[in-house]
Amino acid sequence: MTAMGTPQNNNWAKALMSHLRRDFWSALPAYIGGLVVLFWIVVALTAPLWAPYSPLDMVGARLQPPSADHYFGTDGLGRDVLSRTLYGAAQSLPIAVVVVVVGATVGAVLGAAAGFLGGWTNTIVMRLVDVTLSFPPMLLAMAVAVALGPGLKTAAVAMIIVWWPLYARLMQSQVISVKQMDHVEAAVSSGVRRFRILWRYILPLSWTPILINATMDFGQVVLLAAALSFIGLGAAPPTPEWGQMISEGAVNFYTWWIAAAPGLAILSVVLALNFIGDRVRDVLDPRSTT
Amino acid sequence: MTSENLLDVRDLTIAFRTPRGYVEAVRGVDFVIRRGEVMSLVGESGSGKSVTMRALMGLLPETTRISGSARFLGQELIQKSGRGVHGLRGARMSMIFQDPMTALNPVMAIGAQVAEAIRIHNRSISRQEVRDRAVKLLRDVAIPFPEQRFDQYPHQFSGGMRQRVVIAMAIANRPDLIIADEPTTALDVTVQAQILELLRNLCAEYHVGLALITHDLGVVAGMAQSISVMYAGAIVERGSVEEVFYNPSHPYTRGLLGALPHLTGRIERLVDIGGNPPTIFALPEGCAFSPRCAFVQPRCRVERPLLRQVRSAYAACHFAETLPAYPVQEMQA
Amino acid sequence: MTDLSGTDLTQPPSPDAQPDAPLLSVRRLVKEYPGASGFWGTGRQNPIRAVADVSFDIHRGETLGLVGESGCGKSTLAKCILGLVDVTSGDVTLDGVNLVGLAEEDMRLQRRKLQVVFQDPSASLHPRMRVAEIVSEPLRLLGMSGAQRMARARELITLVRLNQEHLERFPHQLSGGQRQRVGIARALAVSPRVILLDEPVSALDVSIQAGVLNLLGDLQQTLQLSYLFVAHNLSTVRHVCQRVAVMYLGKIVEVAPRDELFSRPRHPYTHALLSAVPLPDPKRDRARERIVLQGDPPSPANPPNGCYFRTRCWKATEICAKSEPQLVRHGDVSYACHHPLVDEVGD
Structure with missing residues (x-):
């Protein structure tokens, strides 16, 4: 409502500048997050060009603390931790992207169907969600991964199975609440087709929480993948994968540097995505529309 | 009836801090409320009527810029801050809000809330005495079976009954001035009639001044002696209800x-x-x-x-x- | 004014309808909500009768007012007519077609004859659609092309006295009154015969209400519309309605032509309702005899036996507790009361 009247000309430029400045500061964390994510994408694609050593070769003495030769030390087999971390991006990031994207899509579609159609569809989908969520996520992922055989791909499938119900439940409740909004009832009353109601009236106001949650969940998925690797169900050694590396490093507290580099990598990705997620929420939340 | 000025507001100006600098929501408002008088402040949404009264109650954010003068019982409300004025406000001046549900604490029994309103400004009285007085207040605002309803919670009351509780709390300390901000807007018309009658009787009985903020000219006509019409943050017309309703000048x-x-x-x-x-x-x-x-x-x-x-x-x-x-x-x- | 949508409004109604049959006819409509049940699934309470056996007609070009306090069932009744909730029993006949039990697609096609304007225009417009799109959405019902819809949207926006430039705005860029005009334009889009107005001005400021009410009156004249005007404000209802139905606790207690109802209410509740409305006239408001009802309306989950109003009625006697008064026609006035306030007018 505020911007209805045209501001007087002499104040116009000033108002625009202060607007930009305000927006810049509130968007700054998201910019930083974007840069970090971009950095890791570049690393994942181009690790061989930068990494000082091969990730699989024994290039130094075992268990060396950080030094000028090995910035993040060497692991129990004498491999360079920094190189393994950089190469690890190409393993850990794609799996997280796949799990979140597929999980969110499957969950959102089923949740939207359940919320919109109601009745039996709703009952079946939501009971499935309840059953899946009633397992401890780690246990379920383990069971699925064991059944399908170890490996990164099956770990991804296992994690999608663990993850979709969260989105389905979120989407279902969101669709139900939007469905009851006045403007949806108004559209129904004025004779808009059912499918169009869902597509044009409900979904555009329902998917933002999914998107926000997806960006936030990304870090969780990296960590779950790490946990699966930790117990030997994810990436098979000697493949460099962040979770796998942390599991090796966590065995001995005194060789902290083995876990430090992949740990920092995960931290930076999770933090960056949370910054982006926050910003996405601020911008897209219908309540903050002015 | 004495014509003592309870509240004397002069050139009250209120500016809110916004991203575009301070913006005046109320611009140079003057009015007077006398003891035993119902003064109505009328305006549409955004006219500044509620902001004016909230400023007097000290309910505006710290960043608000308030200038002008508002003397209540001879004491200046505007420059003061801190405990002295707070005590004065709660005891001698009280407020009734539009939505009785949000004005009451949902997890506290009705009686306890009324009792608290009594005790805040009068710490020395005994528990039993507080309870007796609270029950009497509930009876004064015509809540049936006050002893039984004393221990019930707001959700067990209807909207009209809740507004009665809010009124009981507002008169708990025998204030000189009650500010009622759209007290019946959230209520049905038959319940509104009950609440207006209650307010009318209380004003006569307790001889308090009532500042009635409303958008409903019908409510004003039946309740108020004087009326101030606000538009875009300023009073555009003021006078007795007869003069303003039958011979409006603006x-x-x-x-x-x-x-x-x-x-x-x-x-x-x-x-x-x-x-x-x-x-x-x-x-x-x-x-x-x-x-x-x-x-x-x-x-x-x-x-x-x-x-x-x-x-x-x-x-x-x-x-x-x-x-x-x-x-x-x-x-x- | 010529008809704007290209459909002929003067054409006779569907052949199976009687020529003087009411346009919209509600018969014995009941809407029950299941009562709450206990934690263990036991002790289910009585169903809540939000609408309890309601019948009325609306004729061509007529405005019927439906008044009552919150919780009286008028909003639920509106939703039943619009097919937004399932009806428990009864019929809603629009232009000879019973809407109750229609298949979804059939109901959708009937909607071109029945449109609605909601109370809160800031909630009832899609927040991320431009006005042009909002207004032209219902036109898809008529199978219009994009260009045709746009042309019709331009006509509609003029019809509700807004400017062409408003078509490009989003709802949040409009004032409350402008938004409600957009809501009216949307309802007019498919040239309906009946428009249900659900508290169309109660969310608006006083100085804005008059313009919207005048607009609705003018549109009715030029487009031969029938209105069902649901409201709680009796002064507004008096201003726009030819006939008025008063609801209390899910039932219609009185239906009468406007002047009869406002000058000679028969049902005590109608009388109390009228007497509770504050008049914007100091002398008259203070001089008049006021009936202040005691207490609150009873819960519809647990209504009193006999007459629902007897718990608050000053004329109630034994018979009111024993037998439930039926809505009976006396001339052109109908009321459901054992002790009407004015002697029966001769049939």
């Missing part, structure tokens, strides 16, 4: 009265003022009502009219005297 007041459908009399086409009230961010030059005014003159667009005496009332209009005679209302016949 085109906005005339428009408002003409826009109301009536319950009796001939059915005529309603007066459509047209346009929309300005936002405080983009006030027109000169008279704030000039873009919507049917009698606008060039002078209105450059010079802001001040509130001045017109006949036995006050109006902020350059041409109040030269407006066409106000049509005698059908309903008087």
